[in-house]
Amino acid sequence: MAKARKGTVHYAGSAGGWGSVSGMRQVALRERPLAGALDTLVHQNKPEGYMCGSCAWGKPASTHAFEFCENGAKATLWDLTRDRCTPAFFADHTLTELRTWADYDLEMQGRLTAPLRYDAAGDRYVECTWEEAFKGIAKALKPLQPKSVVFYASGKASLETSYLYALLARRFGCNNLPDSSNMCHxxxxxxxxxxxxxxxxxxxxxxxxxxxxxxxxxxxxxxxxxxxxxxxxxxxxxxxxxxxxxxxxxxxxxxxxxxxxxxxxxxxxxxxxxxxxxxxxxxxxxxxxxxxxxxxxxxxxxxxxxxxxxxxxxxxxxxxxxxxxxxxxxxxxxxxxxxxxxxxxxxxxxxxxxxxxxxxxxxxxxxxxxxxxxxxxxxxxxxxxxxxxxxxxxxxxxxxxxxxxGHSNVQGQRTVGISEKPELVPLDRLAEQFGFAPPRETGMTTVDVCEGIIDGSVRAFVGLGGNFVRAVPDRDLIEPAWSGQDLTVYIATKLNRSHLLPGKASYLLPCIARPEEDRQASGAQAVTVEDSFSHIHGSIGRRKPASVALRSELAIVCGIADAMGYSSSKLRWQDWTADYAMVRDVIAETYPEEFREFNARMWTPGGFYKGNKARERIWLTESGKAEFTDPDTLSALGVGDAGGRFHLITMRSNDQFNTTIYGMEDRLRGISGTRMVLLINPDDMKRAKLTEGQIVSLVGDAGDDRARSVAGLRVTPFDLPNGCVGGYYPELNPLVPLWYHDEDSKTPASKGVPVRIHTAPA
Incomplete structure (x- = not known):
């Protein structure tokens, strides 16, 4: 058994157990979920139930009595909170003021209840109708060059919504479809x-x-x-x-x-x-x-x-x-x-x-x-x-x-066309299906988007979920440049930091959450997601939506497309909104091998398998065989060792899912009350002449001309290798250079960031 290093902060208990039960209880007491939340948890990740909006782990055909975990329960209770963030809240607070709030406090205002547009004169979001929002978005988008507009997806939206979102972007004329996969996998x-x-x-x-x-x-x-x-x-x-x-x-x-x-x-x-x-x-x-x-x-x-x-x-x-x-x-x-x-x-x-x-x-x-x-x-x-x-x-x-x-459908979004790489999408088939010529130019990754924000070439950002500005590297460069865009559109359930950075025109569009009932013209709708094992699962929400004014993510995407004038005999946005089964039919037409008989198979216990040729030992590589590769380095780091240099690992706590913070406890690491910590082993503390509880700064040491720093970190002895320090994501994102990423994929290299420790204020 691996034991914690003597003299370090750690958790003496086990994963799971009463600590997990207590963690769920604390969130339940804070969120005070509405009636029916327990029923949602009972049916979570089970056949013909609700598929968790947290991670993408597989859903077994034979289930436990409770097929949810601590973080899955927290995500569900977070969605089903009693708290409401109404237009009256924004009448009382300017965005300038809200930018001084902690991220946690923003999200704890509860569920958004009505569509909002940004009023620059009052520096506030004000209520608008859905029709006003769609028309305003279309008016701002139409004059823009397609290559200057980004359609970002967070990795949580259903297969049906994701497919139509990608279709909207390509009908607009671009493949700028980065998603959260660009930041992780x-x-x-x-x-x-x-x-x-x-x-x-x-x-x-x-x-x-x-x-x-x-x-x-x-x-x-x-x-x-x-x-x-x-x-x-x-x-x-x-x-x-x-x-x-x-x-x-x-x-x-x-x-x-x-x-x-x-x-x-x-x-x-x-x-x-x-x-x-x-x-x-x-x-x-x-x-x-x-x-x-x-x-x-x-x-x-x-x-x-x-x-x-x-x-x-x-x-x-x-x-x-x-x-x-x-x-x-x-x-x-x-x-x-x-x-x-x-x-x-x-x-x-x-x-x-x-x-x-x-x-x-x-x-x-x-x-x-x-x-x-x-x-x-x-x-x-x-x-x-x-x-x-x-x-x-x-x-x-x-x-x-x-x-x-990570995200519950991030793999599935790629499967149905959310990709900046046109070679991964059956564009010829889409052209035949829908009667327009999809663009062939490679789109933007997350890193490309950030570079475009800084240099001004990105003019509009449409976000299908997520907290993009908080999640990216070099955040202190991105935030000041963000509001120079002509348009920002945020589709969301709760308020977050990104929403406080509006473009010249900006809309905050609230959507129903996956546990909630999605009722359209043909009746109650179900959606589908893909897990990490390439299995497709149906999901249906049964809880009452947080507000009668909410629309589904799919309905919002189709509303924007219809306002853009993209409806035709083949692009049937209104029909697709009325009946999601029709969307699954067109997905099956685009991807016949993976999604044959989609509607008939979507409720298969354990999900239906869309297949994987490598599992069959059919190698779809250039040579037709599996390839051995010869690394040109023995270290994955981009910047090597030097005297006084450490390599930072950014981490998530067990009271967190990506940028969503459920609380200030990291029980499984023995850390409580704050996220502003610097984890470092005792030997390195001695060498650096640091004491436990001392407040220090981390400064970037990547070798470029950009000054990067995060102050106010509490030194915490922790069991880590020599030369390694740890801290929390997204608080330490400003230390990650935008250019410091995987050479092949441009995924930010957040697990080996070169830094130095300063004991004086940075």
Whole structure:
């Protein structure tokens, strides 16, 4: 069992247990949800129920009595709050004043209740009608060049809404369709597409019932996907070994008390998870995996030398891969000295982990943003794929690649066309279906959008959910430039910081939340989402909407399109609003292989599988085979070590989902009352002459001319590798340079930011 380092702040309990129950209770007491919230939770993530608006973890066909986790319950209760943010609130507060409020206090005003437009003279949002909003948006959009307008999606909107949103953007004339994947898992989409032909994971949820080992990189299930703890627990109990590679000691990967197990709840005796917990340096995963590869090759040599079967699956390599021999030569030639230096791990530990992998018949590689949010994150993913290919661990039961996605439908949005890359969308089919010529020019990523805001080339921003300005790097550059746009449109459920930065024309459009009933002309509507395992699930809300004035996200998108004059015999925005089944029919027409019989299959227990060719060992790569890649570095960091330089990891608390903050508790790390902390190990504290509780600043040390700093951070001793510090997202986003991103995907490199500590005010 991995233990907390002596003298550090930590949580002595387990993930789950009474702490999880208490966390849900605190949110329930604060939000005072309306009647029916308990019924929503009972049916959450179950067939013909409501699909959680939090993470994208899979929904099993055979469910627990309660198929929600702490964060899923918080998200639902947050949506179903009694609090209301009415037009009267904005009559009492200017946007200038509200910008002085904390982000938490803004969202705690409750659900938005009526469409609003920005009145510059009064510096306030004022109520307007939906028709006024749609006409005003259309009037502002029509004179603009299509390439100057951005259609951003947060990753939560349904498949139906996302498909129509992408269609609206392309009818307008651009592929500027960045989404939250650009900030987190775009590295996966780019790297895995290149090496195995699939931009998404190859596993199904049931693979965790058959795996013998799990290699776990840079993801925290206790905070980000707590329902994952159940299959991990089941796997460990049947003998599966979990090897964790993570700079941060996360309780969710160490021990778990199942809140649905009465015996565990009474005894509080946890299930111990990690067979080995290796605190790799930030960016050190390439080197760590190279160490595993190197020892697996040595084990294979030894086995064959002893006349035994080899450890490496040579038949698989010969039939299904390309580049093995060159990569093998590179691994053999890489020194253990370099591997240890870049990984921060001992050779003996890496060899022990490699032996677990070599003995396991079936292995799953799980990873999260600790891998993807690095300058060389794509190379890290390539290395993990290399390791998995060596033993044929892609394309069979109980094995494969398992990137853990965040937003509940971020993977699905890409599936149905929200992409800045035109080559990933069947544009010829869309042209035939809808009678217009979709644009072919590559659109903007999130980083491109930010650069366009700064230089003034982006003139309008339409946001389908999210809190874009708060989530991006170099926020202190973006915020002052944001209001120079001609138009900003925010589709949202609650007030957040981005909404306080209006363009010359600005509209705040409130929508119903997923747990709420969506009633249109043909009756109550259902929507669909895709989970991390490529399964499609129907979802239906049954709660009364927070206001009679609310419209669904789909209805808002169609209202804008209709006001733009885009309706025709083929673009049937009003009909699609009336009946979402018609939208699913056109999705199936655009994507016949993935969505055949869409309406008939949407309520399949456990979701219906849209397929993954890599799982079938059909490699949709340029060579037609799975590709070994040879990294040109052993560190994923973009800026290396230097005297006095640290590398910052930005993290989320367990009282948080992305930029939404539910409270000031980070129970699973033992931190309470504030988010302005600097986590650092005791040895580094001594070297830097810091004391616990001291208030310091972090300043950027990326080597460019831009001054970046965040002040008011409380020094907190924490179990981290030497040279590594930690703090919270999004508070520390100003330290992440806009140019500091994965080389292939432009995903911000927020897990290895070069910084220095200043004890004087920055």
């Amino acid at each position: 775009e590295t996966t989409s780019v790297a895995m597409k290149k090496v195995i032909g699939s931009p998404v994971g190859t596993c199904k949820l049931e693979d965790f019932e058959h795996c013998d080992a799990i290699l776990y990189f840079g993801q925290n299930p206790g905070t980000n996907s707590p329902r994952f703890l159940h299959p991990l627990q089941d796997a460990v109990r049947r003998g599966c070994k979990i090897i964790v590679f993570n700079p941060v000691k996360e309780v969710g990967l160490m021990r778990f008390v199942d809140p649905q197990n009465p015996v565990q709840m009474v005894t509080q005796k946890p299930t111990e998870f990690a067979h080995m917990y290796l605190q790799v340096r930030p960016g050190g995963d390439i080197a760590a995996v190279m160490g595993l590869v190197k020892h697996v090759i040595a084990l294979d040599r030894a086995a064959q030398g002893a006349g035994q079967a080899g450890v490496i699956d040579q038949a698989f390599l010969d039939q299904h891969t390309r580049g093995w021999k060159a990569f093998r030569k590179r691994a053999i030639g890489t020194s253990w000295e370099e591997i240890e230096r870049h990984s921060g791990l001992k050779r003996a530990d890496l060899e022990a982990a490699a032996e677990v992998y070599a003995k396991a018949e079936r292995t799953i590689a799980v990873y999260g943003m600790g891998v993807t949010q690095h300058v060389h994150g794509a190379q890290t993913i390539g290395m993990i794929v290399n390791l998995m290919l060596m033993r044929g661990n892609i394309g069979r039961e109980g094995a494969g690649m398992c990137p853990v996605r």
